Amino acid sequence: PDLLPSTAGVTLTPEEIATDTYCDGWPNCTGDGQQFVIIPPRLLNPNVQQLISTYFPKIDPAIPIDTSTGRIGQLFQTLMPSNTTRDLGTLRIDHDFSDRDHVYGVYNAQELSGGNSAVRSPFTGLGLTQRVRRTHTLSGSYVRTIRNNIINEARGGFNREFIYRHSNTTLQSFLSSIGLDQSAIDAYGAAVGPAELGTHGHRFQIYFIRS
DSSP: OTTSOBOTTOOOOHHHHHHHBOOTTTTSSOOOSSBBSSOOGGGBOHHHHHHHHHHSOOOOTTSOBOTTTOOBSTTOOOOOOOOOEEEEEEEEEEEESSSSEEEEEEEEEEEEEEOOSBSSTTOGGGOBOEEEEEEEEEEEEEEEEEETTEEEEEEEEEEEEEEEEEOSSBHHHHHHHTTOOHHHHHHHHHHHOGGGGGSBOOOTTOOOBOO
């Protein structure tokens, strides 16, 4: 009950009180009308309904939720498709400047892309976090034969790694997906900064409740 919203100031029908509000032992009891367990759709504006339809997990409303933590009960699980791609390339060049001087260089490039963890649980509609990892490695060696039994070698190398993790939506596409028109998106951008609209992310702390 600690996490459930109050029904203060809201007029509920008897059916809504019985089915949509909390009581000890819910859902196997009749609600007492003090706290919401299920907010009736008529109290949500269309943006919230679209948010729930698009991003929330598709589960039976009768599945219990731990009211102290907000977690879904009965070990709810879902599977989301994932595709991982790995590209690898190697280039090596050897050159003899003389019978005593030998040089070689090696360049390795690798890219790994894909997703294997949820953007944010339990909102399955957000999909999997995309991760792009690029690695570039350059190494070289110079060998000088001083005598038949003495060889001098110098080696060196350089490695650069790039890792980028991002969600599947930008802020603008997320707001558009829940039904905000361009004027509302522009107003939101004016409040947080227009540049933020093009960044990857989501805003699940936004709530649209019809008064």
